[in-house]
Amino acid sequence: MIHLKNVAYCYPGRQTGSSWALDHIDLNVREGEFVFILGPSGSGKSTVTYVLNGLVPHFFGGHFEGSGQVCGQSIPETPPAVLTEQVALVLQNTDAYLFCSSVEAELLFSLERSITPRSLFPHVIDEVLSLLGIEPLRHRAPQDLSGGEKQLAALASALCLRPRLLVLDEPFAHLDTPNRQRVQQALEGVLRLGTSVIVAEHVVDDFAFRANRCLVMESGRVCFDGAPEKAHGQMMDVGILPRYAKPTQEPLHNGQQDLVELLDVSFYREKRPILDKVSLTLTAGERVAITGPNGSGKTTLVKILGGLLKPHDGLALWCGRPIHTMPPSQRAQYIGVSFQNPNDQFFKVRVEDEVWAGPKFLQKKGFPVDSTWLTYTLDLFGLTSLKDHSPYRLSEGEKKRVALASVLAMNPQVLVLDEPTAGQDGRFRQELSAWLRKLSSERHMAIVVVTHDADFAHATCQRRLVLQQGRLVEDDQCMHSARDNP
Known part of the structure; x- marks a missing residue:
């Protein structure tokens, strides 16, 4: 054959x-x-x-x-x-x-x-x-x-x-x-x-x-x-199989500021409810996993969090302000979103240019850019050796890394990752988990991970939201203690 x-x-x-x-x-x-x-x-x-x-x-x-x-x-x-x-x-x-x-x-x-x-x-x-x-x-x-x-x-x-x-x-x-x-x-x-x-x-x-x-x-x-x-x-x-650090219990809010609030958010497509009265609050420094079956509305929720979709009913707010009304430069500075398909995010012919594109856009709008942070981001995702390559000619796993790096390079306050472990080997999942935990604890970045990878979610996040048929059916704020201490 x-x-x-x-x-x-x-x-x-x-x-x-x-x-x-x-x-x-x-x-x-x-x-x-x-x-x-x-x-x-x-x-x-x-x-x-x-x-x-x-x-x-x-x-x-x-x-x-x-x-x-x-x-x-x-x-x-x-x-x-x-x-x-x-x-x-x-x-x-x-x-x-x-x-x-x-x-x-x-x-x-x-x-x-x-x-x-x-x-x-x-x-x-x-x-x-x-x-x-x-x-x-x-x-x-x-x-x-x-x-x-x-x-x-x-x-x-x-x-x-x-x-x-x-x-x-x-x-x-x-x-x-x-x-x-x-x-x-x-x-x-x-x-x-x-x-x-x-x-x-x-x-x-x-x-x-x-x-x-x-x-x-x-x-x-x-x-x-x-x-x-x-x-x-x-x-x-x-390095196909990850070796995650054992999760530790941490306070969820610890006096941090509420950044994003969804109030009875609903979204329809052809009169079919994709999201149905979803309410939640995201706080600075917390790490949240959003799980649920295929077609439950997870990606639509991500697009609303990023301001790419306007809710048909309800409100999606950034510090009290409707997210979809904010100028793109402000949204990019505050909320970074990396989607499932990295090919949809590319528009440069070199990896380094792709990662730099967002920060350069913010710089033109008057926002400060830290070149040291950009270099660190390239190194972190193992992209320095690929910086002169076309992102379109990389493996799907490497493309995912470029997409993640290009969003993180803008140093947002909320980082939303849609299926970040898809196409990634165990070594990278292990490193990404450790790094997201570090971002939330040291830089007080709120992390939202949409995933089917239960082991990654458990190793990385403190809280789990479960969507089913567009409804938020579970908000588990003690996922470590529930699983580690039966």
């Missing part, structure tokens, strides 16, 4: 030999095999998935060495349009290829490119939507879906092709537990049909141990290839 021999690849603009994204790897996968590929950010996982459907080298360009075949086709000689007839790739950035007016239209678009008879289109669509349990999304526009729902829609589109090889890049990054289980069940069904499945992931859970093989990658090389249950030591060595 897959034969890669001595494959090496270097992205355009990087020096061949010293910046290999893939460093002369070999990989053979049999028909019907299930392979999990694990590795830290920038280790080459995503690049392997691009090779398998010909995006590398045909779309990205760059320098390619070695030989490779997938489904009997030579990768260097076969264009992606031909390879995708048998190889379905679900990318981490679903916004890059969800563009139709509804989820059903996305599935129809896939079927138009397949050999499936047109008379069977309705049956295939019903079958795939049922398999993933996403029938309610059939007539929804992809741009109105949550990050997790978009991932499910993209997977459904790929499954309509009935490929011989299904390749998924970080499929669980934005999924809550029920939807993660739904995808896992769907993949088990695909495997029973004899389809080969390749999953490149950071998330290590029980599903990874159902694979026939596990590959652990680091610096473009395969450093482990064997049974998943024997890979734990290697995963720890390369």
Whole structure:
């Protein structure tokens, strides 16, 4: 099914030999095999998935060495349009290829490119939507879906092709537990049909141990290839699994100022309530996790906190002032927001320029800028060596770091992070947790983390808000004592 021999690849603009994204790897996968590929950010996982459907080298360009075949086709000689007839790739950035007016239209678009008879289109669509349990999304526009729902829609589109090889890049990054289980069940069904499945992931859970093989990658090389249950030591060595500091109980408010207040905030889309009378207060120095299932309204809440959306009912206030009425320069100085998809935040061609863009904007508006803080931010996120690279050509994990750094560079009083650990390895999650705790305790920055990563939330935050169907159903202000002292 897959034969890669001595494959090496270097992205355009990087020096061949010293910046290999893939460093002369070999990989053979049999028909019907299930392979999990694990590795830290920038280790080459995503690049392997691009090779398998010909995006590398045909779309990205760059320098390619070695030989490779997938489904009997030579990768260097076969264009992606031909390879995708048998190889379905679900990318981490679903916004890059969800563009139709509804989820059903996305599935129809896939079927138009397949050999499936047109008379069977309705049956295939019903079958795939049922398999993933996403029938309610059939007539929804992809741009109105949550990050997790978009991932499910993209997977459904790929499954309509009935490929011989299904390749998924970080499929669980934005999924809550029920939807993660739904995808896992769907993949088990695909495997029973004899389809080969390749999953490149950071998330290590029980599903990874159902694979026939596990590959652990680091610096473009395969450093482990064997049974998943024997890979734990290697995963720890390369930093896939985090080692969080034990949470300590801290006073939540400690006399600090209330910064943000939401009073009975409601928001609707096509008369459907996305948020329903949500009220909360954010205080300087506190760290708050916002959790809840996909589609519960978390990202909409983030946009209201950042002033990008105006509540249809209720008030969202910064120190008593409606957030959406504040000039962008003031909002950026006070409230920094980093969204799920880092590609939506980029508009510069160099990483360093991207991180500097916000502070330079504030400087033009008369706000002071600390160049030492900017340098520290680049170093903190491990971006100094990448400062001259294009943010668009980085791995998804590296892109996330650039997006986080560009917001933090403006030194806001409230930092709102939407799924900050998606696409990040354990070492970075561990470092980010420690750093957010330091920001809140030393600089009294209020931290809001929207996440499905329960371990990260527990290690990082003092308080947890739970959203369900747009309602705030839980405000746990003692999450450490509740979990650590049963």
